[in-house]
Amino acid sequence: MELTLPVSFEEATHGAGKRVQLPSGKQVEVKIAAGTLEGHRMRLKGQGEPSPLGGPPGDAFVTISYAPHEKFKREDFDLRYEADVPLPDAVLGAKVRVPTLTGAVDLNIPAWTSGGRTFRLRGKGLPKASGGHGDLLVSANLVLPADHDPELEALMRKMRAVAEEK
The missing domain is CATH 2.60.260.20 (Urease metallochaperone UreE, N-terminal domain)
Known part of the structure; x- marks a missing residue:
């Protein structure tokens, strides 16, 4: 059976x-x-x-x-999580609160972090029967402001123009 x-x-x-x-x-x-x-x-x-x-x-x-988890995806003993990182925090750097299976931790996001960059939190994944734990792999998911921001749009237009001149 x-x-x-x-x-x-x-x-x-x-x-x-x-x-x-x-x-x-x-x-x-x-x-x-x-x-x-x-x-x-x-x-x-x-x-x-x-x-x-x-x-x-x-x-x-x-x-x-x-059972599927609402926040994490599993890869053997490692877990994957996508952390929303507001655009200003990605450019300037910040601390982002990240959930783990044992409680939330602060993850340091360095200045100029690109979307999709992955950070490894060692030992924050699933436990191994032989001892130790897998890792939590956190991907930065860049988030734009929810509302239209004319100042941000103007700044982006200036940045595009500078990039096109190079």
Whole structure:
């Protein structure tokens, strides 16, 4: 008998106990260890289908599946996140608050950061069963002001003219 158990990134990070309902209606507790990988298969001895010949029940197998996360994308033990960086902060530099699985941290955005630049926060990804953690890879997503800004537009026109003269 094969079952799939969805777990959140947080449950995979910290470990968790999850209840699994078997087709018989019986519920069993399954321990998800911190660092359990997606696709990991657990055997529940004697929890499968009853034997058609009256013998003991077979085994049930539970496969771990990561539920999608609203903020992060997973690449093995690394996580990816897109941080919105307002244009002035990208040009002048700033600190941007970035969520992690264990709480938000400040990320230093250097002056003249281009859109798409990726920053690595070491050890802020998913835990590895063998020890340590993956990384959180943060991409800068440049954001223009929501409202039309005539001063910004005039400045951009000047910058374009200077670039075209070179």
